[in-house]
Amino acid sequence: MAAVKGASRLRFFTAWFCPYAQRAWIALNHHRIPYTPIEALSITEDKGYVKHPVLLQHNPKGLVPTILPAEAEEKGKGAAAPAVFESLLCIEFADEYANEKNLSNKPNLMPKGxxxxxxxxxxxxxxxxxxxxxxxxxxxxxxxxxxxxxxxxxxxxxxxxxxxxxxxxxxxxxxxxxxxxxxxxxxxxxxxxxxxxxxxxxxxxxxxxxxxxxxxxxxxxxxxxxxxxxxxxxxxxxxxxxxxxxxxxxxxxxxxxxxxxxxxxx
Structure with a gap:
């Protein structure tokens, strides 16, 4: 997964096989929002998952996609950082974040009005x-x-x-x-x-x-x-x-x- 380069990157908890996470991934790419991708789900032999501990810290269901600000570090740091999840909300978030940070010259994914x-x-x-x-x-x-x-x-x-x-x-x-x-x-x-x-x-x-x-x-x-x-x-x-x-x-x-x-x- 190619991360979009940038000084302050969002932390994007994802899984390469998950279509819900892919929605957020497309939206981040569309606006070229800087992010660090983190593969957060590993499939186990019994067909379950091992979930990234930081993902579980910020999203109790342990679902991807989950997006955190750059300051939400690994190993429990940034515990109070806001998290964005639910794939359709992540699409809207990408629009708003790109506009807020003046990151994109692409049309918004949400229409006007x-x-x-x-x-x-x-x-x-x-x-x-x-x-x-x-x-x-x-x-x-x-x-x-x-x-x-x-x-x-x-x-x-x-x-x-x-x-x-x-x-x-x-x-x-x-x-x-x-x-x-x-x-x-x-x-x-x-x-x-x-x-x-x-x-x-x-x-x-x-x-x-x-x-x-x-x-x-x-x-x-x-x-x-x-x-x-x-x-x-x-x-x-x-x-x-x-x-x-x-x-x-x-x-x-x-x-x-x-x-x-x-x-x-x-």
Missing amino acids: AFAKAQARIMASWVDRQICSPFYRVLIRKDQKERDDAFAELLANLRVFAKNIHPQGPFFYGTDLSIVDVALAPWAYRFYILEHYRGKGFGIPANDTTLSPYFRWYDAVVELPAVKDTLQDKKKLAAVYERYADASAKSMVGDAVRAGKEAHDI
Whole structure:
């Protein structure tokens, strides 16, 4: 992971395989905010995690992404430092931090205007709940009908997303990358994992004309430097998701979905 250079770097607690952390990573890269990346989750032999002690100190759930100010040092120093977590909030934080510090000449990821901002938050949350969460049900649920229903839901909502992409694109709201694009991008990159573990009936259909705007959007998003720098080797990434596909993952997402809840409920 390449850190953006700078004199005063944020401390970015992340995990290379985590799509939620990837949202924050893209936002930090977009604004070229200086940060020090810290791999905070190590997968153990029993499919659980060893979590970085400083992460646990500042985020009791031990979830990534978590962003700390530069003065929050290792080994317990900076215990009172504020922490930013929850991936969609981290995207908004990147905008505000870049503006506050005069770090970026890039357009904000949040649109201008109170109503436009509210609509963007609503849409990003919708993506999180209606597209990203079904992804985990396809992988984790053992009942075939539950998997089929989850994929049908994901695909139907991906068509809704495609229908609402700006006609001229290339991004959801037009020429500028937004929180809505960043909300979906990490999962869009991972959709191949569904077909990898669940078979051909779980691939995003390339010949579906209702999804043409989505495929154009995807091609534009993954070519952005801020996004491209976050993309992992697909074979390596798929291997990490085996523990979800065999329902052995000892993670909060895995536990929630096995218990009949949704990934966004954690």
